Amino acid sequence: MRRLRLLLFPFSVLYGAIVFVRNWLFDKGYLKSTSYSFPVICVGNLSVGGTGKSPMIEYLIRLLKDEYKVATLSRGYKRKTTGFLLADEHTTASDIGDEPLQFYHKFKNDIQVAVEAKRTVGIETLRNLSISLEVILLDDAFQHRKVNAGFNILLTPFYDLYANDFMLPAGNLREPISGAKRADVIIVTKCPTEVSAAERTRIVKKLRPKAQQKVFFTTIAYSESIYSESEELLLSSLKASEFVLITGIANPKPLLQHLNDQQLQYTHLEYADHYHFSESDIQTIKQKVGDKRMLTTEKDFMRLKGRLDKLYYLPIEVAFLAGEAEFQGKVKLFLES
Structure with missing residues (x-):
């Protein structure tokens, strides 16, 4: 495996350079990124694979649904349909993907669930369908730079930190580690139920967050x-x-x-x-x-x-190891600002 990574490393350098230039063009305004006058929260990661995005979206739904009119917007990975689609009682996993369908079945009386690969189109369509909509949760859209979300939550697994990874195809990163600077909050997911203060400090140093970024630690809570x-x-x-x-x-x-x-x-x-x-x-x-x-x-x-x-x-849920009230406060402060 190590030898294969070495063989693929030149391609990772090339891919990383392409993505870096793309991000630079968005950062400098040469490529258009749309901002919105209403709250858009993005949950994403830097790597491919499972980092716990769906449980985090569900956590946010539970946090917000009683006070705000919420919608989720996903691309609908591996669905057999195209374009914008709003989930209803007849929708299947083939129509919108398994994760959006999961959101719908659990929260259908409290939120709207939509899919659209073009997030700007999806956001505008949701707003046109419901002018009373108060917050949109973007699932897996951290690399979708055409949308400038107001609040970005970046996830990285405890045992597979992005700071220890390489760009595709030698590693699992979809964009360079420098992309983490766009996050408002970084969450280390899938932690053991007990992580010492010293270990948390070590991980935070490895992630090297910006002064304005806060790092939180969560674990998976399994249902009984x-x-x-x-x-x-x-x-x-x-x-x-x-x-x-x-x-x-x-x-x-x-x-x-x-x-x-x-x-x-x-x-x-x-x-x-x-x-x-x-x-x-x-x-x-x-x-x-x-x-x-x-x-x-x-x-x-x-x-x-x-x-x-x-x-x-x-079923599973997100459980914070510490700082849950602080995290919730940051989310609600964004919504109220």
Whole structure:
């Protein structure tokens, strides 16, 4: 793997130079970036792969939905449609993507959920549809420089900090580390439940935030219950017999660690992130599983529900290790300014 990275490094340098120039053109105003007179909050990262964007969007929804009229806007990764689409009760994962569908099913009575690859078009369309809309949450739009969001939240995983990474294709960075300067807040996600003050200080020094940037640390809080389309069970009920875990996410390691910590016995069927399960895949899974229960992530459940019996999902939420009130204060101060 190290040898492959070395071979790819010249391409990373070239790609990094191209992205750097692009960002410079936006920073200097040679390429147009649209600002808005109403609140737009962007949640994103510098790298490819799972950094916890969806749980962070859901955290913001819970924080804001009772006081503000909220909409989420995503590109709808791997959807089979094009253009602007607003989720409704007939929408499927193929229409808008699994993560936006997850937002809709959890918060459909409180927010609007839309997808549009061109974020400027999506924002203007949402505003035209609902003039009372008060805040738009942009999912995975940190590199979408045509939109100048009023508040940028940058995520980086505890075990895969962007400060330790390289540009694509040798590494996983979508843009140079210098892009982090655009963030208002940096959040280190997927931390162990206990991170010492010394370790937090070490990480902050490695990330080298600007004077105005605050670094927060969060972990994954797993639900004690699992859910099917019609039933709720305690996760601990899976101790009674071996089950099958099905994942199609970028990094299942934190989930595996949690299940192992619960001393659960399972077989893991691992697929690529946002994997499209064909009918052939479903039949193969049924043959492998037999009459065992199946567990999956909430995101994967959006693509698998109604296609497999005895299928449950385990919800997750963001939990701050410290400074939650300060983070919430920064978000609300932006909304009120």
